[in-house]
Amino acid sequence: AQKVTQAQTEISVVEKEDVTLDCVYETRDTTYYLFWYKQPPSGELVFLIRRNSFDEQNEISGRYSWNFQKSTSSFNFTITASQVVDSAVYFCALSGITGGGNKLTFGTGTQLKVEL
Amino acid sequence: SQTIHQWPATLVQPVGSPLSLECTVEGTSNPNLYWYRQAAGRGLQLLFYSIGIDQISSEVPQNLSASRPQDRQFILSSKKLLLSDSGFYLCAWSDGPTGELFFGEGSRLTVL
Numbered sequence: 233a234q235k236v237t238q239a240q241t242e243i244s245v246v247e248k249e250d251v252t253l254d255c256v257y258e259t260r261d262t263t264y265y266l267f268w269y270k271q272p273p274s275g276e277l278v279f280l281i282r283r284n285s286f287d288e289q290n291e292i293s294g295r296y297s298w299n300f301q302k303s304t305s306s307f308n309f310t311i312t313a314s315q316v317v318d319s320a321v322y323f324c325a326l327s328g329i330t331g332g333g334n335k336l337t338f339g340t341g342t343q344l345k346v347e348l
Numbered sequence: 349s350q351t352i353h354q355w356p357a358t359l360v361q362p363v364g365s366p367l368s369l370e371c372t373v374e375g376t377s378n379p380n381l382y383w384y385r386q387a388a389g390r391g392l393q394l395l396f397y398s399i400g401i402d403q404i405s406s407e408v409p410q411n412l413s414a415s416r417p418q419d420r421q422f423i424l425s426s427k428k429l430l431l432s433d434s435g436f437y438l439c440a441w442s443d444g445p446t447g448e449l450f451f452g453e454g455s456r457l458t459v460l
Contacts, residue, residue, distance in 0.1 A: 274453075277438065277451040278451075279451075282448045
């Protein structure tokens with residue numbers, strides 16, 4: 233069975249600080265996909281990134297960066313120079329490709345609070 | 349571009365009443381469709397997914413059912429709501445089995 237663990241329930245930082253959200257996953261699939269989503273207070277989940285299991289290159293998108301380490305089954309997310317608008321719940325998710333549907337397994341989320 | 353909409357946004361229903369949440373996708377054909385529930389505590393649980401019309405897979409035995417009468421329409425229903433059905437329901441679509449999921453705005457259900 234697949235599992236995603238986000239051990240950090242809540243993180244509070246002051247604006248402009250860097251913050252890393254941890255994600256550890258378990259799967260028996262050799263091909264799988266990892267995702268990060270942002271859930272602002274409005275409730276809608278916003279897609280941030282998808283990474284397949286064969287691509288371990290780190291990715292940077294503006295202030296966001298992701299560190300995928302297959303050896304430790306981790307897919308961590310770093311926000312550089314955090315801003316108040318980054319306050320949200322962030323979910324890490326994992327999917328295999330069996331069964332014909334992309335069934336994502338989500339972690340329990342990390343609530344990020346960025347204060348002035 | 350593709351869009352997804354679900355309604356109603358907010359619903360307060362008494363125990364034992366029926367439920368119908370609707371989700372539609374525009375701008376794509378034959379999407380995979382999903383219903384997730386997010387209970388208090390933030391975890392998202394997959395309830396149903398569909399890879400085509402009238403092809404529904406249930407992930408969790410429960411008081412709910414899903415239907416897909418048209419290619420881009422996905423409906424979540426219940427004949428008799430329970431208190432435990434309260435939560436935030438999210439519809440999503442993906443383009444094939446490996447694509448990212450795109451979510452609707454969500455429907456907040458409170459069962460009293």
